[in-house]
Amino acid sequence: xxxxxxxxxxxxxxxxxxxxxxxxxxxxxxxxxxxxxxxxxxxxxxxxxxxxxxxxxxxxxxxxxxxxxxxxxxxxxxxxxxxxxxxxxxxxxxxxxxxxxxxxxxxxxxxxxxxxxxxxxxxxxxxxxxxxxxxxxxxxxxxxxxxxxxxxxxxxxxxxxxxxxxxxxxxxxxxxxxxxxxxxxxxxxxxxxxxxxxxxxxxxxxxxxxxxxxxxxxxxxxxxxxxxxxxxxxxxxxxxxxxxxxxxxxxxxxxxxxxxxxxxxxxxxxxxxxxxxxxxxxxxxxxxxxxxxxxxxxxxxxxxxxxxxxxxxxxxxxxxxxxxxxxxxxxxxxxxxxxxxxxxxxxxxxxxxxxxxxxxxxxxxxxxxxxxxxxxxxxxxxxxxxxxxxxxxxxxxxxxxxxxxxxxxxxxxxxxxxxxxxxxxxxxxxxxxxxxxxxxxxxxxxxxxxxxxx
Numbered sequence: 217x218x219x220x221x222x223x224x225x226x227x228x229x230x231x232x233x234x235x236x237x238x239x240x241x242x243x244x245x246x247x248x249x250x251x252x253x254x255x256x257x258x259x260x261x262x263x264x265x266x267x268x269x270x271x272x273x274x275x276x277x278x279x280x281x282x283x284x285x286x287x288x289x290x291x292x293x294x295x296x297x298x299x300x301x302x303x304x305x306x307x308x309x310x311x312x313x314x315x316x317x318x319x320x321x322x323x324x325x326x327x328x329x330x331x332x333x334x335x336x337x338x339x340x341x342x343x344x345x346x347x348x349x350x351x352x353x354x355x356x357x358x359x360x361x362x363x364x365x366x367x368x369x370x371x372x373x374x375x376x377x378x379x380x381x382x383x384x385x386x387x388x389x390x391x392x393x394x395x396x397x398x399x400x401x402x403x404x405x406x407x408x409x410x411x412x413x414x415x416x417x418x419x420x421x422x423x424x425x426x427x428x429x430x431x432x433x434x435x436x437x438x439x440x441x442x443x444x445x446x447x448x449x450x451x452x453x454x455x456x457x458x459x460x461x462x463x464x465x466x467x468x469x470x471x472x473x474x475x476x477x478x479x480x481x482x483x484x485x486x487x488x489x490x491x492x493x494x495x496x497x498x499x500x501x502x503x504x505x506x507x508x509x510x511x512x513x514x515x516x517x518x519x520x521x522x523x524x525x526x527x528x529x530x531x532x533x534x535x536x537x538x539x540x541x542x543x544x545x546x547x548x549x550x551x552x553x554x555x556x557x558x559x560x561x562x563x564x565x566x567x568x569x570x571x572x573x574x575x576x577x578x579x580x581x582x583x584x585x586x587x588x589x590x591x592x593x594x595x596x597x598x599x600x601x602x603x604x605x606x607x608x609x610x611x612x613x614x615x616x617x618x619x620x621x622x623x624x625x626x627x628x629x630x631x632x633x634x635x636x637x638x639x640x641x642x643x644x645x646x647x648x649x650x651x652x653x654x655x656x657x658x659x660x661x662x663x664x665x666x667x668x669x670x
Contacts, residue, residue, distance in 0.1 A: 230510060230514070241284040349397050368578070514556065521546050528543055611626055
């Protein structure tokens, strides 16, 4: 059986197929060839090259015509992917039209081809990420509303705190998604720009026709024309990487919460089940959070990759040695990891399995202690804050020592019953009555999402 070399075993788990296609060899080469074809059209438009040269150049700008293995071998000597590709492109054109070969790549430099090609790839990557984020936001908004009034234990320092709602927790995930969508929309005009500067950024080889060609080229590629070439000013791509890092971290938070809620001791919320999903090679009973693992894994890996992008920013003069090279595989890998994380987050959000009865039972694990604050706040208004706090602290210790419900202990305490009736105590010790602004937070998060989607 024929197998392609490479690391493909984990691709389906950690990377979305569409994103891998953007950054596979075919995707990289085609993006650079798209630049070369657009350059020929732009230069013909302003009269620098004959219009008859355009069609032969365009015909050769198809990635399927090139041997990627041979290009890879040549890159090891050339130092970048554009040099051997342009040579191969020239040979391909010359085999059909020797005259047209004279005009390929005219006035451009390798980095123009590679960086503009990268921007074309990032535009597609951005479309995929924005689409997935929008879909994830819509799903989380629906789930937040569905569980807006479903109480569960809030947990601080991994210990039971006061009650929250599952909808409020989901709304927290939703808010992070909404903010990331806004960030991507804001940075898009800075990211989707042409890189075209020639040898050192001056476009001197094109003389007075440089700016008309640059404008025409930007229009051909449907990119903005920046104020100047950005060969060694890398803030544009690093900003995008940083935004993806925030997405990875936010999804990692979602994955961490899900994995903790899936723990046997909690067993409140689960990833959707499927045949063969989350099993163990030896323990038949296991149901592992395999989707959450991808979210947490990406959130762990992306910061290290992002540090490479930041470390590569102080690039030398007008063309970098090594620092630019460090970006080539780093940013695509970040895109791929985030795409895989989004893919798994969508599966989790769409098929969320919730055990509300278990949440209610877990809220009572401490036998009313999670509502001690509710009683203390009301009692403080009648006997003073310090007195109320010490009194409730004493009752909580008694409840633990005597293994009794806090409600029973409070009912036996004269200082409490003198101020609070049995009905008041019952009300205060009902989790459903101590959810504060949880419902409001859900409504606000959903409104923010809806405003962005409209």
